[in-house]
Structure formats: structure tokens, C-alpha cells
Amino acid sequence: MNAKSTHLDSDTVYINSNQSNRIAVILRNYAVVAAVVILFIVLAITSPGFLSIENILNIIRQASIVAIIAFAMTFVFIAGGFDLSVGSVFALGGALAAGLSHVFTVPIAMLIAVLAGGLVGFINGTIITKLGINAFVTTLASLQIVRGLALLYTDAAPIRVPDPAFRWLGAGNIAGVPVPVILMITIFSFAWFVLSKTKYGRFVYSTGSNSIASKIAGVRVDRIVVSTYVLTGLMAAFAGLIFAARIGVGAADVGQGLELSVIAAVLVGGTSLAGGEGSMWRTAAGAVFFALLANGFNLLNVPSFWQNVASGVIILVMVAVDSYNRKRRDSA
Amino acid sequence: MVTGIPVLAARGVYKRFPGSLALSDVTVEFPVGNVTALVGENGAGKSTLMRILAGLDRPDSGIVERAGVAVDLTETATLNHGIALIPQEINLALALTATENILINHEPNAGLLVNSQKERETVKTLMERVGFSVPLDIPTRHLDVAQQRIVEILRALSRDADIIIMDEATASLGFEAARTLRVTTRALVATGKTVIYVSHYLDEVLAIADQIIVLRDGQVVAIRTPSETDSAELTELMLGRPLSKFITKKKNFHPGKQIAKVSNLSKTRCYSNVNFELRCGEIVGITGLVGSGVSHVVRSLAGVNRSDSGHILVDGIAPKNGSLKAHIDAGVALVPGDRKAEGLLLEKSVSWNISLPSIAMTRPRVIINLTWMHTTAQTVMTRLKIKAPHPATLVRNLSGGNQQKIVIGRWLMSDPKILILDEPTRGIDVGAKEEIFGVIRTFAEEGKVVLYASSEFAEIATVCDRVLVMSHGHIIAQLQGDDMNEHNILLAAYEQKRIENADEC
Numbered sequence: 001m002n003a004k005s006t007h008l009d010s011d012t013v014y015i016n017s018n019q020s021n022r023i024a025v026i027l028r029n030y031a032v033v034a035a036v037v038i039l040f041i042v043l044a045i046t047s048p049g050f051l052s053i054e055n056i057l058n059i060i061r062q063a064s065i066v067a068i069i070a071f072a073m074t075f076v077f078i079a080g081g082f083d084l085s086v087g088s089v090f091a092l093g094g095a096l097a098a099g100l101s102h103v104f105t106v107p108i109a110m111l112i113a114v115l116a117g118g119l120v121g122f123i124n125g126t127i128i129t130k131l132g133i134n135a136f137v138t139t140l141a142s143l144q145i146v147r148g149l150a151l152l153y154t155d156a157a158p159i160r161v162p163d164p165a166f167r168w169l170g171a172g173n174i175a176g177v178p179v180p181v182i183l184m185i186t187i188f189s190f191a192w193f194v195l196s197k198t199k200y201g202r203f204v205y206s207t208g209s210n211s212i213a214s215k216i217a218g219v220r221v222d223r224i225v226v227s228t229y230v231l232t233g234l235m236a237a238f239a240g241l242i243f244a245a246r247i248g249v250g251a252a253d254v255g256q257g258l259e260l261s262v263i264a265a266v267l268v269g270g271t272s273l274a275g276g277e278g279s280m281w282r283t284a285a286g287a288v289f290f291a292l293l294a295n296g297f298n299l300l301n302v303p304s305f306w307q308n309v310a311s312g313v314i315i316l317v318m319v320a321v322d323s324y325n326r327k328r329r330d331s332a
Numbered sequence: 333m334v335t336g337i338p339v340l341a342a343r344g345v346y347k348r349f350p351g352s353l354a355l356s357d358v359t360v361e362f363p364v365g366n367v368t369a370l371v372g373e374n375g376a377g378k379s380t381l382m383r384i385l386a387g388l389d390r391p392d393s394g395i396v397e398r399a400g401v402a403v404d405l406t407e408t409a410t411l412n413h414g415i416a417l418i419p420q421e422i423n424l425a426l427a428l429t430a431t432e433n434i435l436i437n438h439e440p441n442a443g444l445l446v447n448s449q450k451e452r453e454t455v456k457t458l459m460e461r462v463g464f465s466v467p468l469d470i471p472t473r474h475l476d477v478a479q480q481r482i483v484e485i486l487r488a489l490s491r492d493a494d495i496i497i498m499d500e501a502t503a504s505l506g507f508e509a510a511r512t513l514r515v516t517t518r519a520l521v522a523t524g525k526t527v528i529y530v531s532h533y534l535d536e537v538l539a540i541a542d543q544i545i546v547l548r549d550g551q552v553v554a555i556r557t558p559s560e561t562d563s564a565e566l567t568e569l570m571l572g573r574p575l576s577k578f579i580t581k582k583k584n585f586h587p588g589k590q591i592a593k594v595s596n597l598s599k600t601r602c603y604s605n606v607n608f609e610l611r612c613g614e615i616v617g618i619t620g621l622v623g624s625g626v627s628h629v630v631r632s633l634a635g636v637n638r639s640d641s642g643h644i645l646v647d648g649i650a651p652k653n654g655s656l657k658a659h660i661d662a663g664v665a666l667v668p669g670d671r672k673a674e675g676l677l678l679e680k681s682v683s684w685n686i687s688l689p690s691i692a693m694t695r696p697r698v699i700i701n702l703t704w705m706h707t708t709a710q711t712v713m714t715r716l717k718i719k720a721p722h723p724a725t726l727v728r729n730l731s732g733g734n735q736q737k738i739v740i741g742r743w744l745m746s747d748p749k750i751l752i753l754d755e756p757t758r759g760i761d762v763g764a765k766e767e768i769f770g771v772i773r774t775f776a777e778e779g780k781v782v783l784y785a786s787s788e789f790a791e792i793a794t795v796c797d798r799v800l801v802m803s804h805g806h807i808i809a810q811l812q813g814d815d816m817n818e819h820n821i822l823l824a825a826y827e828q829k830r831i832e833n834a835d836e837c
Binding site for chain 1: 634636656657660666668673674675676677678679680684688689691692693697698699700742746
């Protein structure tokens with residue numbers, strides 16, 4: 001590059017990001033990585049059982065359920081939305097798959113369960129875009145409705161999963177690696193690719209960045225928004241199915257409060273509630289972070305109540321950084 | 333002439349803003365029990381004067397007198413002096429009733445509890461005293477705009493205001509509503525109140541005012557009574573010249589074939605029976621005063637808002653009513669009036685913003701090609717002289733002019749048939765303006781149509797090949813050639829053609 005092409009016009013109005021601003025951006029981008037690394041080192045030093053391969057795989061396996069849903073939730077957040085219904089859809093997915101596996105073949109039962117989750121997402125998204133009802137309210141309502149439907153379907157009794165092929169999805173291993181971990185990594189790769197490399201991903205970012213401007217530029221923003229809720233529906237049901245496979249029963253009362261763990265993972269990953277910004281790998285780091293935290297508290301025999309306190313504080317700090325960032329930028 | 337001490341007066345007032353002298357040695361008197369109208373072009377100084385009289389701005393020098401005594405008006409002191417401003421935008425708590433809005437913050441009984449019965453009676457007494465009424469017990473959102481205005485006036489009166497300043501009170505009102513408000517205003521002065529009436533509508537001013545003060549370039553150029561003047565004279569006084577200095581002759585212009593046709597387009601409360609056609613290669617202006625319906629027509633044409641009836645035909649295709657995407661696919665592109673709210677992704681890069689419409693239009697490609705994106709952005713940046721350090725620079729960090737060039741330039745790549753620009757020069761400096769005019773002309777020379785919506789008459793006269801002038805939801809004039817000058821556009825736009833049932837937007 002020669003000197004001329006790097007020369008900036010003198011009348012160009014361009015505000016260089018100043019030092020503290022840059023620090024804030026770095027903090028948002030890498031804070032979750034730093035947190036994971038620090039926590040990892042602390043646990044490696046303080047607790048002897050931590051560094052075993054078994055324990056590490058266990059941590060990742062524990063992270064996988066939240067992570068799989070959080071990957072979809074990242075799309076919803078970036079498009080400027082919010083989904084509280086995933087915990088209930090998670091239960092419905094597991095229960096439906098378990099129940100239907102007694103009626104149909106396992107693949108068909110699973111397909112129907114996952115599609116049912118997608119349908120819930122489609123309805124959520126359609127209500128939000130077409131009726132203009134706030135995403136929080138809409139998904140709070142569907143959280144209740146879907147939980148109720150799951151209870152109705154199971155009659156509040158757990159449904160056994162007898163099929164070994166079904167069980168393998170949650171409890172099996174490939175070359176010593178738990179199947180849920182492999183599924184999580186596969187879904188992550190796909191979600192990362194779609195978000196950062198495809199037109200669809202770009203439309204998701206654009207919609208969250210400025211919905212009306214994107215619409216005027218020709219993006220079908222309503223479809224984009226609906227599709228993100230379909231994604232969380234599909235993934236929540238799928239994760240529910242993996243969970244049912246692991247514990248051997250499909251039950252309607254599982255996953256209560258799971259939506260909050262998912263949202264926490266996305267938020268700690270620095271994806272903004274305001275939309276337009278966020279990344280897949282940071283969500284993955286966020287999910288791993290909370291799994292590490294739980295594992296560490298366990299190994300160190302700290303009462304799990306402290307884990308709640310710590311999670312809450314960490315969420316606040318991350319969101320505070322984001323909002324500080326925003327304020328600085330807006331006043332600039 | 334009016335005798336006695338004026339209830340309010342400004343004497344030798346100067347007000348300077350960075351880069352301009354807004355008011356220069358302004359002396360005006362407002363006699364008690366009169367309606368005094370302030371008229372003038374945009375930037376003539378009438379809003380500054382109004383703000384000073386309402387205590388929102390302070391004069392650099394000169395004094396304001398209240399009943400002959402010099403006063404120092406501040407926002408809070410104004411009410412104590414019995415002066416109330418009714419702003420252009422309705423300023424009510426729409427979920428509350430008229431009673432609650434009128435008595436807000438000074439409920440009749442002290443203490444924590446409210447006494448609804450007593451409040452109603454207080455308001456009723458007030459309404460009887462001044463002789464007009466509004467429904468008291470329903471949320472004010474269910475009142476029409478004229479009634480909402482009356483609630484605002486009643487609120488001012490309930491605080492013992494003697495002088496009421498109304499800013500463009502009828503700008504968004506239809507025929508009936510505007511008449512109601514005029515009657516109300518006359519009733520007000522009949523009870524001894526004084527009204528200062530800022531308005532764009534000359535016929536209205538002539539009908540309602542006792543005296544008319546004309547401002548131009550920050551100075552009082554004339555004081556007239558309605559009986560000694562007419563709208564033609566007022567227009568000349570406002571402009572300060574019989575004809576525009578901006579006239580540029582279009583060199584033998586030959587429009588091409590018809591590319592779009594709008595027939596009988598109507599939308600309740602916004603516009604009705606709009607008909608026009610667009611031909612290849614022309615720049616068509618569309619203009620009018622605030623509330624004339626221009627932006628509604630433009631937004632329906634672009635597919636942002638639905639129309640109620642009528643047809644839009646673009647190159648033989650009728651895009652689905654109210655579907656932005658369908659209009660874009662048919663070749664209609666919009667550069668919206670509010671570029672930050674509706675035009676740009678401020679937190680995204682220049683190349684992201686420029687390439688978005690192209691990416692949205694090229695169907696088969698799934699994966700984003702970053703190299704192509706940057707090349708595209710570079711091409712547009714060079715062609716439109718967009719000054720940004722790099723295609724990856726965030727749009728937020730660019731100047732208004734460069735931002736606007738991006739909103740226009742991004743459509744260069746997707747090749748629309750019709751480019752609609754809504755107030756494209758708002759908040760842009762002169763240099764960038766001229767460059768944008770150049771870009772628009774290039775666009776038209778490539779055989780496309782440009783529909784140029786603007787409230788800047790001088791600009792329209794300079795840029796456009798012909799202009800459609802709207803008033804109260806109707807196209808009331810079409811001007812071209814030598815007839816298309818600032819003066820004629822202004823005259824046409826001010827023409828009162830209030831239509832019954834063409835209610836507020």
C-alpha cells in the first residue's frame with residue numbers, strides 16, 4: 001500500500017476511537033475468554049481432580065445443553081429479540097420424543113418433537129412481528145402455555161425412553177467423547193458459519209442494527225425475525241430430546257429456569273440485548289464459563305447458593321460494560 | 333392604530349446564533365385582546381422571536397415588556413407572567429382524560445388525594461367562562477386533533493394565562509378542525525385574552541388576525557392589518573423579491589417514455605385522488621407545506637405505508653400495496669427523510685451499508701463475498717466522492733453529507749427504475765448538497781426517474797424538471813419550465829384548498 005492510498009482527506013469527519021473506548025471494546029470482546037482462562041487456572045491450582053480428561057469432558061457435556069440453545073438464542077438477540085419460552089419447549093421436546101417413540105420409530109418421533117419446537121417458535125415470531133406484541137410478553141405467555149401443554153401431554157408423569165438408539169444420543173460416546181459434546185460442536189460450527197459467512201447472518205445483524213432501515217434496503221425483516229424464533233424453538237426441542245435421552249425419561253417438569261441460564265450465557269458472551277451485535281464463539285465461551293463455574297463450586301465444596309450469587313454479579317458486570325460502551329459512543 | 337399600553341412587547345431585540353443573526357433590532361407590540369399573526373419564510377426569525385416571548389430563549393440585547401414593564405423571561409417565570417406557549421406538536425398525556433390533562437400538576441385540592449368531582453367542576457366552570465367545550469371523561473387519545481389543541485388551550489387558561497402563543501396550530505388539521513380552532517381563537521380574544529399566532533397559512537392568517545407582522549431575515553419588514561393587504565403582497569414581503577434568484581433554465585429537456593403511473597391514489601386523512609405519471613430521465617419535484625401530504629404520498633409510493641385505494645403501476649407491474657419488498661423488486665427505491673432512523677445502520681461499516689440492498693436483491697448467492705462487497709463499496713465511494721478513511725469505517729463516524737451519499741449511492745448498484753428522495757438535503761451543508769444534486773442529475777441522465785420530495789422551494793426550482801405542488805392532500809398544481817420558480821411554488825403551496833373530510837393525518 002503506498003502513502004497516497006493511506007492518506008486521509010483533511011475534511012473527513014472521522015472520530016478515532018479513543019483509548020478508553022478501545023479498552024471497553026476489548027473488554028466486551030475478550031472479557032468472557034479472560035474469565036474462562038482465569039477460572040480454569042484457579043480451578044486447576046486449587047482442586048486436584050479438576051484437570052482430568054474425564055472432568056473436562058464432563059464440564060463440556062454439562063455445557064452442551066445450554067450451549068445448543070444459546071447458539072440459537074444468539075441469532076434471536078442479534079436480530080433484536082428475546083425468547084423466554086425455551087425452557088418449556090425443552091421439556092415439551094423431550095416429553096414428545098419420549099412419548100412418540102412408543103408409537104413411531106425413533107427418528108420420526110424425534111423429527112416430530114423437534115418440528116413441534118419449531119412450530120412454537122414460528123408462532124412466537126409471527127405474534128411478535130405481525131401483532132407487534134413485545135417479545136418479552138409473547139414468550140412469557142408461551143413459556144406458560146407450552147409448559148402446560150407438556151404437562152397435559154405427559155399427564156405430569158415421566159415417560160420412559162426404552163430405545164437404546166434413543167438413549168445413545170444423550171448417554172453414548174464416540175471415541176470416548178460424549179455424543180452431546182459432538183452434537184454441540186457440530187451445531188456450533190454450523191451456527192458460526194451461518195452467522196458470520198452467509199447472507200442470512202448478515203440480514204440478522206442488519207435487522208437488529210436498524211430494522212426499518214434494513215426493510216427500506218430490501219431485507220424481509222419480518223421473515224428474518226420469525227426465522228430466529230424458529231431456530232430457538234428447534235434447538236430447544238432438540239436439546240430437550242438429548243436431555244431425555246441422557247436421563248432416560250421425558251418429563252414435563254424439566255428445564256425450569258433453563259431459559260435464564262441460556263440468556264445468561266449469551267449475555268456474558270457480550271451479545272447485546274439492543275441487537276445488531278454479538279458473536280457465536282463468545283456465546284460458546286459464555287456457556288463453558290457457567291459450566292466451569294458450577295464444576296468449580298462443586299469440586300471446592302462451596303454451597304451452590306454462592307453460585308447463584310456469583311452468576312448474578314457476573315451478568316450485571318457484563319451488561320454494565322456493554323451499556324457503558326453504548327453511552328460513551330452515543331455521547332461522542 | 334391600537335392605543336394604550338401593549339400587553340406584551342419586544343423592543344430592539346437582537347439574537348445571534350453561531351453563523352447567523354436570527355433577529356436584528358426587532359420591535360413588536362401585541363395589543364391586548366388582539367390576535368397578532370407572525371409570518372415569514374423558514375429561517376426568517378419567527379420561531380426565534382416566539383421562543384424569546386415564551387421564555388425559551390433569551391435575547392442578546394433588547395428588552396421584553398409585559399404591560400409596559402421590562403421583564404426577564406425564563407421558562408419558569410413565563411407562566412407567572414401569564415404567558416403560555418402551545419407548541420406545534422400536541423403535548424398531552426394521551427392516556428389521561430381532558431380533565432386530568434388540564435389540571436395536571438395543579439389539582440384544585442391540596443394533599444395526596446385527587447377529588448375527581450371537584451376537578452370536573454373546576455374545568456366545567458372554566459369552559460363555561462370561555463364558551464367552548466371538549467369531552468372531559470375519555471382519554472385524550474380519543475379526541476381529534478382540534479379538541480386536543482383546545483385541551484392545551486384550556487390547560488393554559490386554567491393557569492391564568494392572559495397571552496397565548498400558538499405555533500402552527502392548524503398545520504396538521506383538516507378543514508373542519510381548522511375552522512373549530514379559528515372559532516375558538518376568536519372566542520378567546522373576545523374574553524380579553526391576547527393571542528400570538530404563528531402560521532404558514534396566509535389565508536388563515538388573513539381571516540383570523542387583527543394585525544400581521546411579516547419577518548424576513550431576522551427583521552420586521554411590514555406590519556399590516558388584514559383589510560389593507562392580501563396573500564400576494566404578504567408572499568412578496570416574505571420573499572423580499574418578486575421573483576426567485578435561483579431560477580435555472582432547463583436546457584431543452586425531452587423526457588422519455590412513461591415508466592410509472594399513479595392513478596386516484598387515496599389514503600384517508602393523508603391524501604386523496606393523487607394522479608401523476610413519471611417518464612424516463614426526468615427529475616420530478618413534489619412539494620407542499622407541512623401537513624400537505626407529500627411525505628405520505630411518497631411513502632405509499634415506495635411501499636412503506638399502504639394506500640387505501642388507487643393504483644401504482646411501475647413499468648407495467650403493480651407492486652403489492654404496502655409491501656416494501658415488492659416495490660423494491662418492481663424497481664422503486666426510497667431514500668428516506670430521516671436518514672439516521674430509517675436510512676442507515678449506524679453501527680455498521682460503509683461497505684456493509686452500501687452493499688446491503690444489492691445483497692438483498694441478488695437471490696441465488698448464499699455466502700457473503702467480502703471482496704466483492706469492498707470493491708462495490710469502493711466503486712460507489714469513488715463515484716459519489718464519499719469521504720471515509722476506509723470501506724470498513726463505521727457510518728456513525730461520517731458527516732451528514734457523506735452519510736446521505738451512502739443512502740443514495742447504495743442504490744446505484746442495484747439499478748432501480750425510480751429513485752424516490754424524501755428531503756434529501758436536510759441537515760447537509762452547501763457543498764455536499766451540490767454534489768448530491770450532481771449525483772441525482774447523473775441518475776436521471778442514465779434514463780431513470782427521480783422523484784424529489786422537498787419542502788425547500790428554492791431547491792426544487794433548481795434541481796427539478798417539473799414540480800407537483802400539494803396542499804391538504806391534493807395535488808393542486810403542476811409547474812414546469814419558466815413557471816417553475818420559487819415564487820410560483822410558494823403561491824401554489826399557500827393556496828387554501830381545504831377539502832371537507834380531508835381530515836388531519
